[in-house]
Amino acid sequence: MTERPPKILVTKIGFDGHDRGSRIVAAYLRDAGMDVVYTGPWQQIPAVVKLALEEDIDVLGISSLATDHLLVPKLIEALREAGLGHIPVVVGGIVPPEEEPALRAAGVAAIFHPGASREEIVAEVGRLARLARAAVEGDV
Amino acid sequence: MTASLVERLLRGEPAALARAITAVETESARGRDILRAVQPRLGRARLVGFTGPPGAGKSTLVGAYVGELRKRGKSVGVIAVDPSSPISGGAILGDRLRMTEHAGDPGVFIRSLASRGHLGGLSPAASRIADLMDAAGKDVVILETVGAGQSEVEVAEVADVAVVVCAPGLGDDVQAIKAGILEIADVLVVNKSDLPLADRTRRQLKAMLQLRAARVDVAVLSTTATSGEGVAALADAVEAVWAAKGRPPPGTRLKRIIAEAAAREIRAKILASPQLAALSSAVERGELDVATAAAALVRALGED
Amino acid sequence: MAEPVQLPLPGFDQARARWRRDYEAQIGTDRVVRNRSGIEVKPIYTPDDWDGSRYMEELGFPGAPPFTRGIxxxxxxxxxxxxxxxxxxxxxxxxxxxxxxxxxxxxxxxxxxxxxxxxxxxxxxxxxxxxxxxxxxxxxxxxxxxxxxxxxxxxxxxxxxxxxxxxxxxxxxxxxxxxxxxxxxxxxxxxxxxxxxxxxxxxxxxxxxxxxxxxxxxxxxxxxxxxxxxxxxxxxxxxxxxxxxxxxxxxxxxxxxxxxxxxxxxxxxxxxxxxxxxxxxxxxxxxxxxxxxxxxxxxxxxxxxxxxxxxxxxxxxxxxxxxxxxxxxxxxxxxxxxxxxxxxxxxxxxxxxxxxxxxxxxxxxxxxxxxxxxxxxxxxxxxxxxxxxxxxxxxxxxxxxxxxxxxxxxxxxxxxxxxxxxxxxxxxxxxxxxxxxxxxxxxxxxxxxxxxxxxxxxGEEKIVGVNAYREEGDAVDVPALDRPAREAMEAQIARLVRYKEARDQAATRRALDGLARAANSTSDNVFGAVVEAARAGATHGEICATLRRELGFGDVLVVP
Missing domain, CATH: 3.20.20.240 (Methylmalonyl-CoA mutase)
Structure with missing residues (x-):
């Protein structure tokens, strides 16, 4: 048995199209030894769910520079309906402080604001991935 | 537990297929159990390999080819292999982003795979993951790799039909395409045929094929994946190769898979063998030649 | 009016040598400083670097070529x-x-x-x-x-x-x-x-x-x-x-x-x-x-x-x-x-x-x-x-x-x-x-x-409050958010639906068909057809949908 590196989906939902941040984060995670499934912008929620399922990912990362984070609660609900409630969802980008509680309440596992360091992102995503993998292996 | 996963896999449930792939990818005991359980049900899907140099537009072409197969009513599995970083071991798997038009289609299952330690080549698990997709009822399984190092040749061995994709103006000209590639291609595609040098590239490829009399039957096609031009002809050409080759006896493939697995095992044993260091020193001192040392090592392994 | 600068300037070489000696004595090992474009930035610039002798070619006067000083x-x-x-x-x-x-x-x-x-x-x-x-x-x-x-x-x-x-x-x-x-x-x-x-x-x-x-x-x-x-x-x-x-x-x-x-x-x-x-x-x-x-x-x-x-x-x-x-x-x-x-x-x-x-x-x-x-x-x-x-x-x-x-x-x-x-x-x-x-x-x-x-x-590039001079609890003066009220957006949607119902449907259809034809012809001005469609009552979304269908969705080439 070989260990599989953490497998992370980095994607964008909604309308925004800035990808400087998501490209940098993808490179960070790869350089930390993770496998990163990377998509273009404007993914529909059902498509993200299908992708998460097919790729058997450990963590789902949403990059949001405009207001796309407002769709994340819907995404988490859709993941749960598809039996993928174990996948932690993290959000990176611009999230106004007063909208954080609603995202946390919806189940967002971590929020990375502008200025979050490489170290912080890699450590937290890695930790969440290990937890998620352990949960799956205990399952089925 | 595994039994029910196998049942769900054989019914074609995407969640079961996804989990089974992870089990096989990590070479777990559960993965081996799953493969053993589904083995008698394999052999229905046809396996099409796509390879070629980076920048040839393979992923986009695969996306367009999948679209054509869907039009023809086929269900499709795609294994998209991206290279792992030799430094960190991590990988960015970005191929499926060129296949977004199938994002909502339940008839298409796409799985990205990192090439892992296997330098420039195919992950050893790729061929078995294709088997899982076969077991899940996919009519066609596509294996897409970046043509770096060994992978073209490996794809040709694994796939029923090998499609080699190149683009005009990559490098100086066709000479940039590695030697050996023409020998393995069942279908050669010049993608991005809207570019100025496309015709020249196609003529050069044909000329090179004619120098090697054994493969005059290889189709050389032009496609423009972004507009869909030539994609139906590509699907027809793959069909034609399949029809001409016929279904290979299942033993052929299995023999190769067993042989490869055994070879990996033996190699690991050789590298771990205590005799290796002693024999190496003897060769270094000039007491033994390499061939004699190797023969001695093989004898020693057999005695274990 | 001053005379143009004559080089070498009297005393320049000696003053420069003295400065270099003092600078090196005080700074120890000098680090290489580069700007964001990768250009090395020196500790001082003098007529050694730019002496004004090419003023007319390089600068001239504003409003005239080469416009360095303004258009x-x-x-x-x-x-x-x-x-x-x-x-x-x-x-x-x-x-x-x-x-x-x-x-x-x-x-x-x-x-x-x-x-x-x-x-x-x-x-x-x-x-x-x-x-x-x-x-x-x-x-x-x-x-x-x-x-x-x-x-x-x-x-x-x-x-x-x-x-x-x-x-x-x-x-x-x-x-x-x-x-x-x-x-x-x-x-x-x-x-x-x-x-x-x-x-x-x-x-x-x-x-x-x-x-x-x-x-x-x-x-x-x-x-x-x-x-x-x-x-x-x-x-x-x-x-x-x-x-x-x-x-x-x-x-x-x-x-x-x-x-x-x-x-x-x-x-x-x-x-x-x-x-x-x-x-x-x-x-x-x-x-x-x-x-x-x-x-x-x-x-x-x-x-x-x-x-x-x-x-x-x-x-x-x-x-x-x-x-x-x-x-x-x-x-x-x-x-x-x-x-x-x-x-x-x-x-x-x-x-x-x-x-x-x-x-x-x-x-x-x-x-x-x-x-x-x-x-x-x-x-x-x-x-x-x-x-x-x-x-x-x-x-x-x-x-x-x-x-x-x-x-x-x-x-x-x-x-x-x-x-x-x-x-x-x-x-x-x-x-x-x-x-x-x-x-x-x-x-x-x-x-x-x-x-x-x-x-x-x-830390080579410092950002105050991010990787330098950090303070705990520094998110002061967080502005109040101005998100539109959901009812206002519901009303906006209802209004658009009413707009679509009230317009001349046949004329809108014809104009959108005309837009599709323009997109497929090589001689028509597509933007002219967009104006026609807007005039006939077509909406932004309908115009964009027509052109996406005829000219292709704007998928981007994402390079991870």
């Missing part, structure tokens, strides 16, 4: 920059309320930022309601545009429309003008998101139609404007997207000029227009980072290169073709979420770089932009910043006040060489269209973005 003889002494704050939030009524206040306060120009759903080419009834009106105004129909501009004299107010290909908002505006009896000849303004290549490689949100279609519609739009709306600027080449996407200042300028070369070639060689007919319509739009001297040099060098391109590459004879007119926006990339009020200081420095760089129009970012959509309070501070720099600091009293600085002139020459190298690289790749199509430009941006971020991670 107009009087520059900011005569006319300061246009203060163009981008606005757009919520419903057309919300927008109207805000611009009427601004016009009452004396503004002569307005700019419209549509909702992100509009950017993506959809109507409000096709989108998740959570996202509507959160970043801009929801404008879908002639009715919406009419309400946005209620009480606004279209013949007197210049309008900047942040709307990419197929430029539906301009079509809606033209129809509103028609209905009000305002002649198109009196309409002025800019299509300031017309640069589809920058959308393809960097700010993907604006990319609606596949590359070949986007290329064609831009050219049609420019030709339409040249012929029928003479006061309109149909083209703005957007370097801002390149720099925000990760390009260094030199790369951003080089890629922007390469983009302009592509569009000019398409118009002159592709469509057969005279250079002096099209080049005066070219305007540019840049990011102004906090790398102060580098930005000043970027703009000075850019001006010099553009006039050379216009004259030497395209053979333009009319001086208006040579002028590098640009709008600058202070960079949001440099702003921090930590200690957000510090962003006022950052925007001030950025704005100064823009002013000394000789811009024609400016938007200063609100300090809270990094937290959310800017609040009104923060937007007012951004306006005040510009007024303070002009009225209190007197930055506009002297034209090109940094000109003649040994450092600034040397840096301008070095930036010029860097920028020229980028242009040469893109030329070698077959031009900007091709370099974007193959992913070359995207790779350049990604590599530079990562390299800069690595410097921040390593």
């Amino acid at each position: 107009y003889p009087t520059m900011h002494r005569g006319r300061t920059w246009t203060q163009r704050q981008l606005i757009g939030l919520g419903t057309p009524e919300d927008f109207n309320l805000r611009i009427r206040k601004i016009i009452a306060a004396g503004a002569t120009g307005l700019s419209l930022i549509p909702c992100n759903s509009v950017y993506r080419g959809y109507d409000v009834d096709e989108c998740p309601i959570e996202l509507l009106g959160t970043c801009g105004t929801t404008v879908n129909s002639v009715d919406d545009m009419d309400r946005c501009l209620e009480g606004v004299d279209l013949g007197r107010i210049s309008t900047a429309l942040n709307d990419p290909s197929p430029f539906t908002l301009l079509a809606l505006l033209l129809v509103v003008a028609e209905k009000r009896g305002v002649p198109w000849s009196s309409i002025t303004g800019t299509s300031n998101q017309s640069d589809y290549l920058s959308h393809f490689v960097a700010n993907h949100m604006f990319f609606r139609l596949a590359l070949p279609g986007a290329r064609r519609v831009l050219l049609d739009h420019i030709e339409f404007a040249l012929e029928k709306i003479p006061g309109w600027n149909p083209l703005s080449v957007v370097g801002q997207h390149m720099q925000q996407g990760g390009a260094t200042p030199a790369e951003a300028m080089g890629l922007t000029l390469s983009t302009a070369i592509q569009y000019a070639t398409d118009l002159i060689e592709g469509r057969g227009h005279a250079p002096d007919k099209v080049l005066p319509k070219f305007t540019f739009f840049f990011d102004i980072s906090i790398s102060f001297f580098e930005e000043v040099a970027k703009f000075r060098a850019g001006r010099r290169i553009w006039q050379r391109i216009a004259r030497e590459r395209f053979g333009a004879k009319d001086p208006r073709s040579w002028r590098f007119k640009f709008h600058g926006q202070t960079s949001g990339v440099d702003l921090t979420r930590q200690q957000p009020l510090n962003n006022i200081a950052r925007a001030t420095v950025q704005a100064m770089a823009g002013i000394f760089g000789g811009l024609q129009s400016m938007h200063v970012d609100a300090y809270d932009e990094v937290l959310s959509v800017p609040t009104e309070k923060a937007a007012k501070i951004a306006i005040a910043t510009q007024n303070i720099l002009r009225e209190e600091a007197h930055l506009t009293d002297v034209i090109d006040p940094l000109g003649g600085s040994y450092y600034v002139e040397t840096l301008t020459n070095e930036m010029e060489a860097k920028i020229e190298a980028v242009i040469a690289k893109i030329d070698a790749a077959g031009g900007m269209y091709r370099a974007c199509e193959t992913g070359l430009v995207q790779t350049m941006l990604g590599e530079s973005a990562l390299a800069f971020q690595e410097k921040v991670e390593s």
